[in-house]
Amino acid sequence: xxxxxxxxxxxxxxxxxxxxxxxxxxxxxxxxxxxxxxxxxxxxxxxxxxxxxxxxxxxxxxxxxxxxxxxxxxxxxxxxxxxxxxxxxxxxxxxxxxxxxxxxxxxxxxxxxxxxxxxxxxxxxxxxxxxxxxxxxxxxxxxxxxxxxxxxxxxxxxxxxxxxxxxxxxxxxxxxxxxxxxxxxxxxxxxxxxxxxxxxxxxxxxxxxxxxxxxxxxxxxxxxxxxxxxxxxxxxxxxxxxxxxxxxxxxxxxxxxxxxxxxxxxxxxxxxxxxxxxxxxxxxxxxxxxxxxxxxxxxxxxxxxxxxxxxxxxxxxxxxxxxxxxxxxxx
Numbered sequence: 001x002x003x004x005x006x007x008x009x010x011x012x013x014x015x016x017x018x019x020x021x022x023x024x025x026x027x028x029x030x031x032x033x034x035x036x037x038x039x040x041x042x043x044x045x046x047x048x049x050x051x052x053x054x055x056x057x058x059x060x061x062x063x064x065x066x067x068x069x070x071x072x073x074x075x076x077x078x079x080x081x082x083x084x085x086x087x088x089x090x091x092x093x094x095x096x097x098x099x100x101x102x103x104x105x106x107x108x109x110x111x112x113x114x115x116x117x118x119x120x121x122x123x124x125x126x127x128x129x130x131x132x133x134x135x136x137x138x139x140x141x142x143x144x145x146x147x148x149x150x151x152x153x154x155x156x157x158x159x160x161x162x163x164x165x166x167x168x169x170x171x172x173x174x175x176x177x178x179x180x181x182x183x184x185x186x187x188x189x190x191x192x193x194x195x196x197x198x199x200x201x202x203x204x205x206x207x208x209x210x211x212x213x214x215x216x217x218x219x220x221x222x223x224x225x226x227x228x229x230x231x232x233x234x235x236x237x238x239x240x241x242x243x244x245x246x247x248x249x250x251x252x253x254x255x256x257x258x259x260x261x262x263x264x265x266x267x268x269x270x271x272x273x274x275x276x277x278x279x280x281x282x283x284x285x286x287x288x289x290x291x292x293x294x295x296x297x298x299x300x301x302x303x304x305x306x307x308x309x310x311x312x313x314x315x316x317x318x319x320x321x322x323x324x325x326x327x328x329x330x331x
Contacts, residue, residue, distance in 0.1 A: 047138065049074050050087050052131075055095040070142065073120070075127070079135035087135075096130050098123075105149065117146045150191035157196060158183045159219065161234050162203045168210035172315055174237040174275055177213075181232060188225035201232060212238045239275040241315060246270055248284045250305060250324065254293045257331075263291060264325040268305055273315045286311055289319060291326070301325060 051072045073096060077084075103118040120127070120140040128137045159179045167173070184199060201217045213236040219227055247267045255261055268289045274282055288308045296303045302323040310317050 047078050048084050052092050053095040055097050074141040076139035077135045148191050150189035153190040154187045155193045156185050158198045160198045160200050162200050165206045168208045171210045172241050174239050178235045179232050185228040241273050241275045243273050248287045251290045253290050260329045262327045268319045270319045272317045
């Protein structure tokens with residue numbers, strides 16, 4: 001069987017492997033005709049949309065034009081296929097620069113005295129001047145941009161840190177994070193500044209934090225606003241904490257003059273976590289466990305205990321028992 005197979009291979013003529021001259025001629029003329037067809041197609045003029053990056057010039061006068069400007073403009077242009085395909089292969093990187101002061105302001109009918117709209121097509125010549133003379137700009141899309149005209153002003157705003165912190169086990173923050181400076185002057189359109197209550201920092205993330213923090217961080221930027229400071233210093237004090245417990249007497253409140261109330265037990269055990277630097281400050285008088293006579297259910301054998309106050313620098317506070325027996329006696 002194998003000898004027959006090898007015999008057929010030997011009988012196979014090499015001319016079958018040689019390309020057919022007619023086929024080569026056909027392929028050559030097919031390629032040439034396609035090339036002429038493509039040249040003829042690209043030589044014609046077409047209307048196409050091309051996206052251009054856009055940059056807006058901020059007015060330097062005492063008023064500002066506030067709007068959500070588009071990042072790009074879609075221009076309907078006319079040109080031959082060669083130039084248009086070049087824009088698709090290599091999109092424009094140089095932005096079209098627009099100065100809002102060059103556009104007439106049109107009043108809206110919304111009833112808002114500061115709201116206007118501008119038509120980009122009304123200054124299309126300025127756009128055409130920035131585009132290659134080899135293409136014709138026919139239309140700007142979008143054509144309408146709604147804007148607000150606002151006076152420029154300065155406002156002092158507090159700085160708020162944006163923190164996302166997880167502490168190492170048995171570590172916690174002491175007090176509040178401090179920001180230096182704690183406020184900055186912000187200048188910009190009054191219509192924006194009037195709605196701002198504070199300025200935030202960029203987000204600060206820590207995982208497993210066990211040491212204090214003292215670092216610079218940038219403020220979150222806002223389009224159209226200028227800050228007297230671009231960054232601030234954030235300081236976070238971190239300490240180890242421990243657990244402590246103490247016995248605290250229960251107070252009885254709102255007891256009528258002709259009654260005596262005895263509690264069994266008369267104290268609660270308070271368990272709290274505290275930073276090491278505050279450990280010696282923990283005293284029984286810092287807590288106020290109470291039983292309110294007015295809330296005692298006479299049909300129940302136990303009265304509810306609540307703690308009305310304790311220092312904010314304590315991290316967790318628990319106590320037991322939360323119910324105690326009571327005995328009411330008339331005087």
